[in-house]
Each structure stands twice: as structure tokens, then as C-alpha cells.
């Protein structure tokens with residue numbers, strides 16, 4: 241195999257490791273997002289639930305207060321009734337009757353209010369019960385995901401550490417000037433750094449490379465870049481694993497340049 245082809249192979253091997261690292265790095269990045277999304281959904285549900293609980297507490301308080309007031313005034317009416325027999329003059333009698341009437345009227349209004357409160361309480365309690373199932377489910381899910389997140393992060397970091405070792409040895413295979421060209425592109429462009437050219441089209445940017453460049457590429461003398469996207473390119477038919485029907489003739493001559 242020519243030096244050129246060997247170098248391309250080394251670069252492609254390095255590219256594969258970098259692809260793997262990228263996949264894990266994305267997983268690492270996305271892992272907390274999933275929990276964060278779940279946490280946000282949980283927070284919304286938690287807020288709704290708390291509003292139900294607050295409302296229910298408030299309604300119960302009102303119910304209790306009304307009940308107390310009704311009882312209080314009913315007692316007053318009862319006392320007045322027993323005193324009514326002892327009243328001497330008509331004026332006082334009528335005044336007491338009026339007061340009792342008023343108290344009873346207010347209490348009737350309170351009873352109506354209490355009924356409305358009870359209805360509202362039933363509605364709010366039903367709302368809370370509806371919410372409770374999805375709330376509990378999400379809460380359990382969130383707790384599980386939170387617990388496993390750290391595990392997943394640790395695991396991914398272990399894989400990355402292993403890949404970095406693999407990367408180091410892959411880098412070691414590549415001559416320094418070519419490696420620095422690779423790293424230069426890697427820092428500036430989106431993955432991948434090195435791509436095949438299939439039927440004259442760059443697999444990085446999917447644009448046809450100029451015929452003159454394609455002829456140069458097919459010669460396989462030096463590592464070229466795509467004139468459009470600047471990625472390193474190689475002719476796919478130089479390699480047997482290429483999808484193209486490739487009965488690849490080895491490049492005509494060995495070359496020392498690179």
C-alpha cells in the first residue's frame with residue numbers, strides 16, 4: 241500500500257474514534273436535559289397540585305368559619321326565644337323578634353354559602369384526585385431518572401476515557417504535519433474532518449469537486465481538501481469497503497510526499 245493510502249487509512253481510523261467520542265459526548269450532554277425536561281414538567285404539575293391543596297385548605301377554613309358563625313347565631317336565636325316569654329312590653333318584643341328574624345335570615349344566607357362552598361370543595365378535591373395519578377407517576381419517574389443520571393454520566397465518562405486512549409494511539413499513527421492539519425480542521429468545522437468523494441461528489445458538503453481536483457484526487461499522491469468545505473477528502477474507490485463497484489487499481493506510483 242502506498243504511503244498516501246496508509247495515511248488516509250490512519251486518518252479515517254482517527255475519524256472513526258472521533259465519531260464515537262462525539263456520540264458519547266452528545267449523550268453526556270443530553271442526559272441531564274432529559275431529567276431537566278422531566279423536572280420542568282413535574283414542577284408544573286407540582287404547582288397545580290399545590291394550588292389545589294391551597295384552595296381546598298382555604299375552602300375548608302371558610303367552611304369551618306361559616307359553621308361556627310351559624311352555630312353562634314343559632315344559639316343567640318335560641319336564647320332570645322327563651323327570653324321572649326319574659327319580655328314585658330310589645331316594643332321590646334318586636335325589637336327582639338326583628339333581631340331574631342335578622343339572625344335567621346343571615347344564617348340562611350350562610351347556609352347557602354356553605355352549600356356553595358361544599359360544591360366547590362367537591363370540585364377541587366376531584367381535580368386534585370385527577371392530578372394525583374400523573375403526579376405520582378411523574379414523581380417516581382423523576383426520582384428514578386435522577387438516580388440513574390449520575391450512573392449514566394459516570395459510565396459515559398469511562399467510555400470517553402477509553403476512547404481517548406484509543407484516540408491517542410490513533411493519533412500516534414499519523415505523521416505530525418498531517419495530524420495537525422486534521423486537528424486544525426476539527427477545531428473549525430463540524431464533524432467529520434475527513435470524507436470520501438463518491439462519483440466526484442464530496443460526502444462532507446455534497447457538492448461536486450472541480451474535475452481537475454478530482455483527477456488529482458484519483459492519482460492519490462497527496463492529501464487534498466475539498467475546495468468547497470475544506471474537509472480532507474479521499475477517493476472512495478481507493479478503498480475496497482467503498483459502496484461503489486470498486487475494482488480499485490492501486491495508485492500508479494508510490495510517493496513520499498505528504
Ligand SMILES: [Zn+2]
Pocket residue numbers: 442443444445446447466467468469470471
Ligand atoms: Zn466538501
